Amino acid sequence: MVPVRLTGPRLAIREFHHTPEDVEALYAVFGDPEATRYLPFEARDREDCADQIEQYLEEAQQEERTVYRLAVTRLADAEDPADAVPIGNAALGLGDRRSASLGYALRRDVWGLGYAGEITELLCGLAFGALGVHRLEARVDVDNAASVRVLARAGFRPEGRNRHDVHRPGRRHDSYRYALLAEEWPGPAGR
Template structure:
């Protein structure tokens, strides 16, 4: 399934491009200490972000694609390529037994606009639709109340707490594990359109 293009009411999700604009956009998320506060890695430099995008493109070309790391842009900017730079990223990682993990990250200046909920809905549509996933999981830092609300609103159920799940900045962090099953997600629940 290459290339992926999902369209929601306000956002479009597409493959990353190995361009200065997309590299800078990923760096604006992954290089920002506030944006990475709850992510399972330390802030990255621009060169690391360029390497990440190269890896994303290699993963996209795999015959049996199992990883979808995608750029999130605003639909309003789509008509102007100079403005249609990513504001974040979205990820699905397929595992065995028709299961997948979901994730997302956004630039802090876009927080509070409901974008994470829209991304989650679009990823659920992709996972439960074309990808045929049965169980979608998400882990969230126990202190990340905003992501807990996003997952809960999307219908995810908390399964439990994973103690000392991630070691970052000299401390162990706990995570909540959430899941959503295919029969719990209404078709088109994310109001997405998939295109090539």
């Protein structure tokens, strides 16, 4: 495995560690019903979060890696970003024909600080750069106006609405589908 390490102005994105700190950090996001409100799964318990990190590390070890589920940390939280406690997660799932899907989730206390935009820029850089992706897409719940704004600012274009594509107990959710092509992304310097 070649570990992923991305650095932006305020954030770093790294591989998860199977440590109590990283498990607790993932639980702070995935265990919060409000933070998972727009995600395609319900809030999880600590044990599920520990299992998730184990799965993330197994996926990272694959000979042909197709999934990148990564920890998001703040640069100001530690001298070495590898030691910082995550504030969220970022994900890229590689598809066929040089395509990928992008996602992120943050702890509720860091919402509204512009971190989702920085995560999106860093993931675009990884996807369009080192991974050679041509098309990057994102799914966003129709009620998640903040993520719609993040994607639009990053240059993603709306492509449609998926009706009832996520089922959670008691309710089916629609989502918007957004995409960005490599030639449409000017990179972080172009923004």
